[in-house]
Amino acid sequence: MGHSTFDPATNGRRAWNAGRVVGAKRALKPPQVWAIRFWLDHEGRLRDRALFDLAIDSKLRGCDVVKVKIGDLVSGGRIRARAIVVQRKTKRPVQFELMEAARTSLLAWLERRGGTVDDYAFPSRIDHSSHLSTRQYARLVDEWVTAIGLRKEDYGTHSLRRTKASIIYRATGNLRAVQILLGHTKIESTVRYLGVDVEDALTLAEGTEV
Numbered sequence: 684m685g686h687s688t689f690d691p692a693t694n695g696r697r698a699w700n701a702g703r704v705v706g707a708k709r710a711l712k713p714p715q716v717w718a719i720r721f722w723l724d725h726e727g728r729l730r731d732r733a734l735f736d737l738a739i740d741s742k743l744r745g746c747d748v749v750k751v752k753i754g755d756l757v758s759g760g761r762i763r764a765r766a767i768v769v770q771r772k773t774k775r776p777v778q779f780e781l782m783e784a785a786r787t788s789l790l791a792w793l794e795r796r797g798g799t800v801d802d803y804a805f806p807s808r809i810d811h812s813s814h815l816s817t818r819q820y821a822r823l824v825d826e827w828v829t830a831i832g833l834r835k836e837d838y839g840t841h842s843l844r845r846t847k848a849s850i851i852y853r854a855t856g857n858l859r860a861v862q863i864l865l866g867h868t869k870i871e872s873t874v875r876y877l878g879v880d881v882e883d884a885l886t887l888a889e890g891t892e893v
Contacts, residue, residue: 709837710845711739711828718831720784731823733792734805734815736785738843742864743779745840746771749815753793754800762786762793770866777866845877852877 711719716739723732737756738748747770755766764786767778781789793804803814817840824843825835844865852861862873 708839708842708845710849711838711842713850715828715831715833716846719827722830723827729788729792729795730805731827733785733788734820734823735827735843736788737781737804738840739847740781740785741766741768741779742844742848743768743777744770744772744844745817745820748840749803749805749817749820751804752800753798753802753804756781756789756804757793757800762789773866773868775866775868777864779864849877 719735720732723735734748737751738745741748741751743751747768750771751768755768756762762781762785765778765780767776769776789804796804796806798806802812805815807813807815808819821840824838824840828838828842829835848861848865851864852858858870858873858877861877862870865873867873
């Protein structure tokens, strides 16, 4: 049971979010995406480069990224140009594209990794029959962003999910397309998720004279 704010035991107790940055994590900008790719390549992080590229292109939640299997990505010995994954949260399938950069890094990693179509693309270090944990994935993202000089408090696994969606929305203004790509069931969820509706409304207003 939780404590009431009137309980003596709560005196001096720090709030759970004291000192933490609460709210939506920032999306990465294109130069930051390429900076992380450059750093991963320079460090010889073959797995991490493939994981990062997959996360950016797939726009999947962290819990879904780590559970992607080789068979989801490979067909006929080649990396698919389009893949489909059933989301853990909604139980609905979502389709995504894999661009050339992602296909190249994924192929290089999977050739090194080996395995069958039923194996996870990114296995756990402890149990190779299991997948990379979401906690470890979050630690990796922290490492990637700090490596290029960003504050890890401002970014997280959701930053990678939001990155391409935010870029597509800003380029097209097509909320419905972004909703489909993110696998949201309601357009309102997409509006809240992007967090750009008020800014865009003000920009339109500022550009309109009466």
